[in-house]
Amino acid sequence: MEQRRPLIAGNWKMNGSLASNHVLLSEIQSGLSELSAAPCDIAVCVPFPYLAQAQSALQSTSIAWGAQDVSVHEGGAYTSEVSSSMLLDFACRYGIVGHSERRTYHSESDISVAQKTLRLIAAGITPIVCVGETLQERKGGLTEQTVARQLNAVLAQIDGASLDKIVVAYEPVWAIGTGITATPEMAQQVHAFLRAQLAQANSVLAEKVQILYGGSMKPDNAASLLAMKDIDGGLIGGAALKAGDFLGIVAAAKELV
Numbered sequence: 543m544e545q546r547r548p549l550i551a552g553n554w555k556m557n558g559s560l561a562s563n564h565v566l567l568s569e570i571q572s573g574l575s576e577l578s579a580a581p582c583d584i585a586v587c588v589p590f591p592y593l594a595q596a597q598s599a600l601q602s603t604s605i606a607w608g609a610q611d612v613s614v615h616e617g618g619a620y621t622s623e624v625s626s627s628m629l630l631d632f633a634c635r636y637g638i639v640g641h642s643e644r645r646t647y648h649s650e651s652d653i654s655v656a657q658k659t660l661r662l663i664a665a666g667i668t669p670i671v672c673v674g675e676t677l678q679e680r681k682g683g684l685t686e687q688t689v690a691r692q693l694n695a696v697l698a699q700i701d702g703a704s705l706d707k708i709v710v711a712y713e714p715v716w717a718i719g720t721g722i723t724a725t726p727e728m729a730q731q732v733h734a735f736l737r738a739q740l741a742q743a744n745s746v747l748a749e750k751v752q753i754l755y756g757g758s759m760k761p762d763n764a765a766s767l768l769a770m771k772d773i774d775g776g777l778i779g780g781a782a783l784k785a786g787d788f789l790g791i792v793a794a795a796k797e798l799v
């Protein structure tokens with residue numbers, strides 16, 4: 543069976559300032575050096591205005607950085623949009639697409655998430671494709687149907703040979719920012735289902751895809767989630783804004799490597 547390296551990625555959302563980011567990034571770096579050799583892949587996805595700051599602070603470290611969205615367009619008259627080539631100018635390794643906050647507040651469709659994924663892959667940036675059901679969908683027994691629809695919209699656009707160029711994040715909407723976490727078993731069930739969907743596109747590469755869990759992951763619940771067979775890391779919101787918490791999750795991942 544494929545041994546997948548865990549990825550712990552922070553999604554800072556619309557938080558931070560030049561001054562607070564400086565402190566946070568310095569604390570993460572110094573904490574990491576105490577944890578010894580990089581135990582897993584680590585990344586922070588920062589607001590667009592702070593990409594230059596992240597690049598300059600992290601370029602000689604093992605921590606990667608990325609963005610939280612990208613335009614479906616290549617360039618031109620699209621006020622406020624940010625293209626994949628602009629992200630490349632700041633050497634982004636990752637770009638989040640399809641976060642539920644984009645789907646909910648900006649009516650982002652499955653098809654635009656798929657187009658954004660393609661843009662990032664074409665630029666050589668790894669898309670972190672987010673999927674997840676609402677509480678209503680879970681209660682209605684629609685979890686698998688929902689995440690399958692969201693993921694398959696992306697898989698329909700990408701070549702099966704490119705499957706290992708994406709990261710998938712399962713983020714149940716009801717667990718985001720609520721302090722309520724999916725149990726490890728609940729999350730594992732959806733992760734295994736997602737991997738089975740990926741396997742339909744390419745069974746060999748599906749084993750290599752990192753599938754992250756996101757939704758109130760904290761240092762005290764990370765180890766049990768990350769111990770599950772198909773949970774290959776975390777996409778961390780609130781806990782990524784505190785160096786101690788973020789490092790606590792990294793340390794939990796380290797136990798598994």
Ligand SMILES: O=C(CO)COP(=O)(O)O
Nearest residue numbers: 553718719757758779780
């Ligand atoms: O949305 C998330 C990461 O993208 C998760 O956020 P929280 O960790 O704050 O629940």
